Structures are given as structure tokens and as C-alpha cells.
Amino acid sequence: MSRFLSKASESLLPYTPGEQPQGRKFIKLNTNECPYPPSPKVAEAILAGYEEIAAGCGTAGAAGRAEKADCGCDAGATEAGKMAEKVAQIMPPELANLRLYSDPEERVLIEAIAAHYRVGTNQVIAGNGSDEILGFAFRAFCDSEAPLQFADLTYGFYPALCGLYGIPFRVVPLEEDFTLNIEPYKNCGNNVIIANPNAPTGMNLPLSAIEEVAASNPDRVVMVDEAYVDFGGESCVSLLPKYENLVIIQTFSKSRSLAGARVGFAIANPELIADMNRIKYSFNPYNVNRLSILAGAAAMRDWDYTKECTGRICKTREKTTEALRALGFTVLDSKTNFIFAKSGDMPGKVYFDGLREAGILVRRWDSERIKDYVRISIGSEEEMETFVKETEKLVEAARKGR
Amino acid sequence: MSRFLSKASESLLPYTPGEQPQGRKFIKLNTNECPYPPSPKVAEAILAGYEEIAAGCGTAGAAGRAEKADCGCDAGATEAGKMAEKVAQIMPPELANLRLYSDPEERVLIEAIAAHYRVGTNQVIAGNGSDEILGFAFRAFCDSEAPLQFADLTYGFYPALCGLYGIPFRVVPLEEDFTLNIEPYKNCGNNVIIANPNAPTGMNLPLSAIEEVAASNPDRVVMVDEAYVDFGGESCVSLLPKYENLVIIQTFSKSRSLAGARVGFAIANPELIADMNRIKYSFNPYNVNRLSILAGAAAMRDWDYTKECTGRICKTREKTTEALRALGFTVLDSKTNFIFAKSGDMPGKVYFDGLREAGILVRRWDSERIKDYVRISIGSEEEMETFVKETEKLVEAARKGR
CATH class of the missing domain: 3.90.1150.10 (Aspartate Aminotransferase, domain 1)
Known part of the structure; x- marks a missing residue:
């Protein structure tokens, strides 16, 4: 220090x-x-147009390439144009496009997620890994008047984030056999985060348990961290129409083989997503990079x-x-x-x-x-x-x- | 809301x-x-080993590829192995490696930055764009006892970040002609951030002015946002050995053509970098994705x-x-x-x-x-x-x- x-x-x-x-x-x-590596579609998305470049040559082709690479310069005429053209010839267009900021609204990615879960695009926010999404949610909904409650044995990042934002938290021990008893979570006066399935135990709560917690805390936010849901759990996205206080957090790091791309997201009601966007735009407006937006969208579509x-x-x-x-x-x-x-x-x-x-x-x-x-x-x-x-x-x- | x-x-x-x-x-x-597009070396770094894959075939080659892709499975023997092998054959190794988390210490990138600026690797921290780096620095060094001071016309993200972390700030108007008078910054009792050159004015302060501010505030942190320094300014990295309170923030988004990769960094004394890492690990330990680490390192080396x-x-x-x-x-x-x-x-x-x-x-x-x-x-x-x-x-x- x-x-x-x-x-x-x-x-x-x-x-x-x-x-x-x-x-x-x-x-x-x-x-x-x-x-296992990510879906082959991920590579296709990042290399889109590259095969063509590698194969093609000649002036007409070069102009087409520059266009495709969206490299911002009419190729050919000047010194600078020549340099840009030369680079475009050897570079996949999406890599050449790295010169441009990513879409702060991450439209391509959010559309793919929304389509898969059959929710509106205004019900989804994406982040630089689900760690960032957790930060958006904690910062948006918790403070000294709305503390956070979670289990003693769960993702170790929750207390770290609470420390960062000065959020008081209440820790509830899991049962002797590591099951999560939902009684202390019902009508508890706190915001709640439950990892379901839980880490590091791997154990899963049924949807009915999550529903009881959401129903009994209508004035608090119930966050469900579904990082591992695709390995045998059941997502509570289906509960969203009934509970306006639910925030569901998922990641591309586990089941979608994209830990190194850093993509996570939340699904919730549009108002809560707007609140989380308020944090994002106070924080890092271009929070997901261009290639990860492409990678995440392609992975999502290849279910x-x-x-x-x-x-x-x-x-x-x-x-x-x-x-x-x-x-x-x-x-x-x-x-x-x-x-x-x-x-x-x-x-x-x-x-x-x-x-x-x-x-x-x-x-x-x-x-x-x-x-x-x-x-x-x-x-x-x-x-x-x-x-x-x-x-x-x-x-x-x-x-x-x- | x-x-x-x-x-x-x-x-x-x-x-x-x-x-x-x-x-x-x-x-x-x-x-x-x-x-202009990023350096061709950026594409080379992301596609390293891919040309080989595209050209090669046969069992021996396939085994070599799986190794190179670090895809975690001995290719060939089983159903699952076959699937992984098939994907590795069509996918650049670094894209296959996206299944793995990025290096939280971002060694490759930080070594490239440290080498270029001739500082120690413990004097550099990297982030998901310099916006994130600004967040680390603000959160680490500022609070109600150490407010932040900056110009009225400067990067609009500074007050947003102060809001996020509840940091009080003092705004000092630029002169009539948009120059920054350093007098109100000298011995001011606040932490300071100066964008140099400044945005949106584009105007530049000489190194001597930055030095005066750093020297007159020995118990406060002086942050210099050098996002645009490569277009004719002079970096104050050379002042670091003399001023332990200096934090220099740069980005890959402008001069290095990587806005869409989201890479920024800070250079400072090792103790201040350790403080900023304290924030990072409370926040998003894997904050820079794999491909951006590679892209940033390659761009840095191709000066x-x-x-x-x-x-x-x-x-x-x-x-x-x-x-x-x-x-x-x-x-x-x-x-x-x-x-x-x-x-x-x-x-x-x-x-x-x-x-x-x-x-x-x-x-x-x-x-x-x-x-x-x-x-x-x-x-x-x-x-x-x-x-x-x-x-x-x-x-x-x-x-x-x-």
C-alpha cells in the first residue's frame, strides 16, 4: 500500500x-x-472475409477489400492510401476494423442473446465478463440502505465487489450438508444474490426455490448468478414475466468456451437493465471489445x-x-x-x-x-x-x- | 430509473x-x-500458427496442431477428442485458446509496454481501455478526504467516474483562450488529473508545467492523461524517477489504431501500481481479454x-x-x-x-x-x-x- x-x-x-x-x-x-474450443462459428465471425482476401488480387479486388475492411480510406490514390491498402490486403477485415471503437450498445451480441432467450433486446445488458455485470448490478441496486445477502460458501468475488462499492453485506451459512436453505432469504429486507448452481459446491436449487425467494422480496432485487446453469440446471429466465425484481446473470466463460474473450450478460426487466446501463455509462461505455462482441454473438447462435x-x-x-x-x-x-x-x-x-x-x-x-x-x-x-x-x-x- | x-x-x-x-x-x-488499420503485426499475432494449419494435413500434423492450440485434449482417441481435433483444424490456435481465461497479469502486454518506455514491469498496469484505468486510479487515490481537481473543458468522463465512486471534485475553468493555467493546480491540496494534450481543445502543456504541478503537490497524486501524446506532445514518463506521485495514463485507441480492442494502461511507481491492482482485483481480475493482450503487445512492439x-x-x-x-x-x-x-x-x-x-x-x-x-x-x-x-x-x- x-x-x-x-x-x-x-x-x-x-x-x-x-x-x-x-x-x-x-x-x-x-x-x-x-x-473444448469455442464453436467454429466464432472463428468464422472473426475471420469473415479473410479467405477472400487471401485468395484475391488485382486493383478491383483491392478496392473491394478496402471497402469491406471499412478502413476509412479510398485505396490507391495517395501514399497514405497505399499504406492502408497494403495492410488491408494482408489483414482480416474485422482485425483492420479494430481501429474503430466497438458498438457501445453491443447490438449484434445483445440481439443474439435476446433471440435465444426470447426476451426483448431492452432486457439484456452485456459486459466484460460476468464479473463486470455483477459490478453493474451491485452498484445499481445496493447501498447502505439496501445491503446484499449471500451464502458463506459461494463465489468469492461477491464480498470483493461489495468492498469496492462500500456495500454492507450479510453472509448466511449454508447448511451442514452444503445445501442452501432458502428460509433466511425469504422476506429478508436485503437484496439477494444466489449462485445457482452454486460454486464451489456445484449444488443446484430447483426453480421453485428461486421463485419463492423472488416472490417473498417484492421490494428487493433478487440476483441469480447462472454461470453454470447449462450443465444441468434450469434457468429462471422463464420466471421473468412474473417477477420484476429478478436479475439473471450469465457468462460465456464456461459452457460457451469463451473465458478468454470476457463476455457476460444479464437478463432482467427493461427498467432494471436501464438502471444497470446507467452504471455502465458512468464507468466504461465501450465495455466489450469488437472481437468479443462478434465471438459472443456467434457462440450464442450455435447452440x-x-x-x-x-x-x-x-x-x-x-x-x-x-x-x-x-x-x-x-x-x-x-x-x-x-x-x-x-x-x-x-x-x-x-x-x-x-x-x-x-x-x-x-x-x-x-x-x-x-x-x-x-x-x-x-x-x-x-x-x-x-x-x-x-x-x-x-x-x-x-x-x-x- | x-x-x-x-x-x-x-x-x-x-x-x-x-x-x-x-x-x-x-x-x-x-x-x-x-x-489507418492497426499494425500488420497485430493480425500476425492473432493468426499465429494459422497459416500452417490451413496448409497442413495428416495425423502427425493434426496432433501438432492440437498441441499448438493448447486445446487440452489428446487429439484422435475418442469421440470428444475427434470433435476438438476437427475444430482445431479449422481454427487459428489463438481463437481456440479463447476457451481459457486470459492472463490476469497480462504479462505479454505489460512486458511490451515496459520495454518501450524503459520502466519496470511492476510500473505498468493494463486495463479494458484507459477508461477502466482511470477508474482504478480514481478509486485507489481519491475519496472525500482526497478530492479530485480538473479543468472545466476536458474529458467528460472524469466527472462521470467521480459520481460512480462518490468522489468530490473541484472544477477549474480554463483561461479565456482555452489554455490551462497551472497556478490553481500548484499546492492545491487535491489530487489532480490533467489531460495533456487536452481534449477537446487539443492544446498541449510543456513538460515543465506538469513538473511544476507534480513538484508542488508531493502528498497528492498527479494523474496525466496522455491519450493523445503521440501526436506531437511529450510524455512525462521521463519525470517518473523524480516524482513518486505521478500516474501516467495512455491508451491504444488513438495512435495505435486499436480503439475496438479496448486496451489502456498506466505507468507509475511500483507502489502506486500495486494500489491500482488492489482495485483491479476487487473489480475484474481478468480485465483484458486474450486477443487484446496479443494485439496490444504486437502494436506496442511495432513502433x-x-x-x-x-x-x-x-x-x-x-x-x-x-x-x-x-x-x-x-x-x-x-x-x-x-x-x-x-x-x-x-x-x-x-x-x-x-x-x-x-x-x-x-x-x-x-x-x-x-x-x-x-x-x-x-x-x-x-x-x-x-x-x-x-x-x-x-x-x-x-x-x-x-
């Missing part, structure tokens, strides 16, 4: 992201990324591909869960692309370190309630086979050591 | 970005973008290209300035990629509307002091020739009408 840091910033609780290894090659099961990927991941998850249970692990029922598991034979730290030694990264937290659990992202079938084999070795060693 | 909007959010002053026209094709001189582009733009700026002055305009001396100009023959609104009618977008504000000025981004030579021709017609019509 420098001596210039403001008083208001001293008490912040910054979030610690999962390790992003540089150098050594790990099997990376620590940040819930998708093991078949998402279904294929999530289907495979769910199958691998069930197989891995069974294998771990056969090895004496407690594994919570997951509706996500990760599992939360505890060995019957060794402390969480020993298991975590053993896996790391074997070249496998998973995630673990030191907090008392869950220190013996690790969170394991579901990788490809092959990765999970390796993971199970290495786990077998560690269990065997632990049993021998006793 | 919905009835759920927090009290704290009601008073926000959201920023209005320049019009991003959809549909009709305009000559777009309203948001200070670069008329010759930047120099070529900025040189051409400065030449066009001088030519346009002369032409406007010959037509009876007052044109402020600009060290940026735009000019701020007032016709001697018609009100600003009439000129603005006339240009728009002719298919040319510029920017104008309604505030009393500058309502007769328009801000004109410098486009390509051809665009500016068209602009001058259309201006001639409007001046002629205005003179006839009198």
Missing part, C-alpha cells in the same frame, strides 16, 4: 483468481474452463455446439464422480462443470499438493469448513482419466502410509 | 459517447479514431508503424488547420489527432448539422463556452479533402445567407 492509497481503499478484499500457470504444462482443472460440449462434459462429470466415490471420496452432487470432493484417506492439502506434483492443477481454499475439499473442473475425457489414475495412486499411498 | 435503483446511483452523471452510426455510411470524424501513422495524421492535421483558417475559422493549435474549430460565419450547431447532412460526423457540445466549436477528428487525407470541400460549401452558403 502506498501512502497515497485512499482511506476508502485500505479495507478492500481483493479476489484471488485461480493460478494461471506459465511455463510448466499442467492439466488445468482449476478455473472451470471448457476443455447445438454448446449442447454437444455441455453434454460431453456432464457425461465425463458423472463418470469421474463415480470413480472418486469408488475410491472413498465424498463427492457433492454437481450440476456444473466441476465437482467438489473430499478424500476419506487424506487431508485436502495433501491431495491438492499430490495432484500438483503429478502435473494436475485443481482449486482449494483454506477456510475451515471446506479445507478438506478440492474443486475439480471437468476437463476432457482423457484428462479426467489421467486425473483418476493419479488420484488412485495418491489414495493408495495415503492408505499405505497409515 | 426503476424503483430498485439505489439512492447512491440516482445522482450519477453517465457519459455520452460519440455517435457510432449503424446503417448510413458516414465519414466518421467524431470519436478520434485512427484512419515504426505507429510513427508512420501519427506522422501522416499530423501532416493532414496541419493541412486541414490551414485550410480552415483560410476559410475564416478560429482553429486552436492542436497536438492531437483532432482539431477544435469555430467558424467565423455560422453558429456551431449550423455547421455541425450541415456537415452531418453532407455525410460527415464531427462532435459538438451544447455547453455555453464551446457551443460554437466543433471537434473534428483527423481522418485520412482523402476524407479531410472531402471535409474541407464540404466546409467550403457551407461557408459559402452561410455568407450568401447573410
Whole structure:
């Protein structure tokens, strides 16, 4: 901390992201990324027009290219024109267009999301990852008069964001078995955020539970973080027409294989979306970059591909869960692309370190309630086979050591 | 505003970005973008390894590709492997890698920036555009005990951000001739932000003036927004070793032709950068996406290209300035990629509307002091020739009408 840091910033609780290894090659099961690449349509969208460029030549073609690249200069006539033309010839048009600001309204992306969920485009806002969207929602709806309530074991970024905006929060412990009891959330006087399915537990609440919470807090905002909903949960978008206080937050980082593009969004009633836009335009009007707008829109439209990927991941998850249970692990029922598991034979730290030694990264937290659990992202079938084999070795060693 | 909007959010002053026209094709001189595409190295960085893929085929090649794409699956063996392999064959590796989170430390980008400015990597922080960087700095260093001071005519986003974080601010009017008098900034008791060169005036302060402000406020942070510095200004990076309270903010949106990639950065002493990282990790740990990290790094390394582009733009700026002055305009001396100009023959609104009618977008504000000025981004030579021709017609019509 420098001596210039403001008083208001001293008490912040910054979030610690999962390790992003540089150098050594790990099997990376620590940040819930998708093991499969994004839809081929994503590449098509970013490279649109490029194939043509690579193939074509001659003056007429060049003029056409400059036009396509929207590069703002009539090609050919002058020195500057020649330079721009030369670059346009070797550059995919959408990359040449990076010189221009992105659409602050992210129309292409928002239209694709709205079409998929059958809501109005005025019911959607997009962000630089769902972390930014969470920030918009927290800042728009919470303050000292409207604190935020969430579980003790949930996404660790919620308290960090509350710190950033000076929002008081109430933490409600999950039950002994990690289920979320909705009673303390009903008619609670606070705004509420529930990750459903929850992380790091992976456990899912039925739609009826979310509905009870929304119905019992008509004057508070109920935010549902559906980052993992595509792996077996059920989105509460269907509840929107009945509850004007619902904000549904999703991401492209998990089921849509675009963690590195940083795209998230919220769906809510138009008035609440307008409120969140008020924050966005006080904050970062051009918040999603051009290529991520294209990538997100293309991924959203290729739902078949998402279904294929999530289907495979769910199958691998069930197989891995069974294998771990056969090895004496407690594994919570997951509706996500990760599992939360505890060995019957060794402390969480020993298991975590053993896996790391074997070249496998998973995630673990030191907090008392869950220190013996690790969170394991579901990788490809092959990765999970390796993971199970290495786990077998560690269990065997632990049993021998006793 | 919905009835759920927090009290704290009601008073926000959201920023209005320049019009991003959809549909009709305009000559777009309203948001200070670069008329030339980004460096060819940007495309090379994003497409690295793709040419190879497009050319190659066969099993050995496919395995190599999957490796290169870091797609997390041993290609070939299983159904899922086959799917991933198929996609990797048609997709540039860096696009396949979008499934993975970006490096939260943005190492590649930060190393390129640090190398160019000959500072340590711990003296640089990158953000989702310099708007985000401004947010990090404001939130880190300003609060009710350390208000912020800036000019009345400067980047309109500063008061918006102050509103977002509840930071009190003091506005100091520019002189009659739009120069910034540094006297009220000396030993002022506030944190300070100065855009240098300033927008929308385009006018530049010498390094010695910035130094005086930094030296006279040793217990306050002096932020210098150098968004336009590459068009004839002089960066105050050279002052850093002497002033631990300096924060220099730059962007890739103007001179580096990457407005649509959303990349900005700050250079400061390591302690102040650590403070800003504290905000970032409370806020959006993966704040710059994968492709923009690559694009920014490549653009930074290709300084010759930047120099070529900025040189051409400065030449066009001088030519346009002369032409406007010959037509009876007052044109402020600009060290940026735009000019701020007032016709001697018609009100600003009439000129603005006339240009728009002719298919040319510029920017104008309604505030009393500058309502007769328009801000004109410098486009390509051809665009500016068209602009001058259309201006001639409007001046002629205005003179006839009198």
C-alpha cells in the first residue's frame, strides 16, 4: 500500500483468481474452463472475409477489400492510401476494423442473446465478463440502505465487489450438508444474490426455490448468478414475466468456451437493465471489445455446439464422480462443470499438493469448513482419466502410509 | 430509473459517447479514431500458427496442431477428442485458446509496454481501455478526504467516474483562450488529473508545467492523461524517477489504431501500481481479454508503424488547420489527432448539422463556452479533402445567407 492509497481503499478484499500457470504444462482443472474450443462459428465471425482476401488480387479486388475492411480510406490514390491498402490486403477485415471503437450498445451480441432467450433486446445488458455485470448490478441496486445477502460458501468475488462499492453485506451459512436453505432469504429486507448452481459446491436449487425467494422480496432485487446453469440446471429466465425484481446473470466463460474473450450478460426487466446501463455509462461505455462482441454473438447462435460440449462434459462429470466415490471420496452432487470432493484417506492439502506434483492443477481454499475439499473442473475425457489414475495412486499411498 | 435503483446511483452523471452510426455510411470524424488499420503485426499475432494449419494435413500434423492450440485434449482417441481435433483444424490456435481465461497479469502486454518506455514491469498496469484505468486510479487515490481537481473543458468522463465512486471534485475553468493555467493546480491540496494534450481543445502543456504541478503537490497524486501524446506532445514518463506521485495514463485507441480492442494502461511507481491492482482485483481480475493482450503487445512492439501513422495524421492535421483558417475559422493549435474549430460565419450547431447532412460526423457540445466549436477528428487525407470541400460549401452558403 502506498501512502497515497485512499482511506476508502485500505479495507478492500481483493479476489484471488485461480493460478494461471506459465511455463510448466499442467492439466488445468482449476478455473472451470471448457476443455473444448469455442464453436467454429466464432472463428468464422472473426475471420469473415479473410479467405477472400487471401485468395484475391488485382486493383478491383483491392478496392473491394478496402471497402469491406471499412478502413476509412479510398485505396490507391495517395501514399497514405497505399499504406492502408497494403495492410488491408494482408489483414482480416474485422482485425483492420479494430481501429474503430466497438458498438457501445453491443447490438449484434445483445440481439443474439435476446433471440435465444426470447426476451426483448431492452432486457439484456452485456459486459466484460460476468464479473463486470455483477459490478453493474451491485452498484445499481445496493447501498447502505439496501445491503446484499449471500451464502458463506459461494463465489468469492461477491464480498470483493461489495468492498469496492462500500456495500454492507450479510453472509448466511449454508447448511451442514452444503445445501442452501432458502428460509433466511425469504422476506429478508436485503437484496439477494444466489449462485445457482452454486460454486464451489456445484449444488443446484430447483426453480421453485428461486421463485419463492423472488416472490417473498417484492421490494428487493433478487440476483441469480447462472454461470453454470447449462450443465444441468434450469434457468429462471422463464420466471421473468412474473417477477420484476429478478436479475439473471450469465457468462460465456464456461459452457460457451469463451473465458478468454470476457463476455457476460444479464437478463432482467427493461427498467432494471436501464438502471444497470446507467452504471455502465458512468464507468466504461465501450465495455466489450469488437472481437468479443462478434465471438459472443456467434457462440450464442450455435447452440447445438454448446449442447454437444455441455453434454460431453456432464457425461465425463458423472463418470469421474463415480470413480472418486469408488475410491472413498465424498463427492457433492454437481450440476456444473466441476465437482467438489473430499478424500476419506487424506487431508485436502495433501491431495491438492499430490495432484500438483503429478502435473494436475485443481482449486482449494483454506477456510475451515471446506479445507478438506478440492474443486475439480471437468476437463476432457482423457484428462479426467489421467486425473483418476493419479488420484488412485495418491489414495493408495495415503492408505499405505497409515 | 426503476424503483430498485439505489439512492447512491440516482445522482450519477453517465457519459455520452460519440455517435457510432449503424446503417448510413458516414465519414466518421467524431470519436478520434485512427484512419489507418492497426499494425500488420497485430493480425500476425492473432493468426499465429494459422497459416500452417490451413496448409497442413495428416495425423502427425493434426496432433501438432492440437498441441499448438493448447486445446487440452489428446487429439484422435475418442469421440470428444475427434470433435476438438476437427475444430482445431479449422481454427487459428489463438481463437481456440479463447476457451481459457486470459492472463490476469497480462504479462505479454505489460512486458511490451515496459520495454518501450524503459520502466519496470511492476510500473505498468493494463486495463479494458484507459477508461477502466482511470477508474482504478480514481478509486485507489481519491475519496472525500482526497478530492479530485480538473479543468472545466476536458474529458467528460472524469466527472462521470467521480459520481460512480462518490468522489468530490473541484472544477477549474480554463483561461479565456482555452489554455490551462497551472497556478490553481500548484499546492492545491487535491489530487489532480490533467489531460495533456487536452481534449477537446487539443492544446498541449510543456513538460515543465506538469513538473511544476507534480513538484508542488508531493502528498497528492498527479494523474496525466496522455491519450493523445503521440501526436506531437511529450510524455512525462521521463519525470517518473523524480516524482513518486505521478500516474501516467495512455491508451491504444488513438495512435495505435486499436480503439475496438479496448486496451489502456498506466505507468507509475511500483507502489502506486500495486494500489491500482488492489482495485483491479476487487473489480475484474481478468480485465483484458486474450486477443487484446496479443494485439496490444504486437502494436506496442511495432513502433515504426505507429510513427508512420501519427506522422501522416499530423501532416493532414496541419493541412486541414490551414485550410480552415483560410476559410475564416478560429482553429486552436492542436497536438492531437483532432482539431477544435469555430467558424467565423455560422453558429456551431449550423455547421455541425450541415456537415452531418453532407455525410460527415464531427462532435459538438451544447455547453455555453464551446457551443460554437466543433471537434473534428483527423481522418485520412482523402476524407479531410472531402471535409474541407464540404466546409467550403457551407461557408459559402452561410455568407450568401447573410
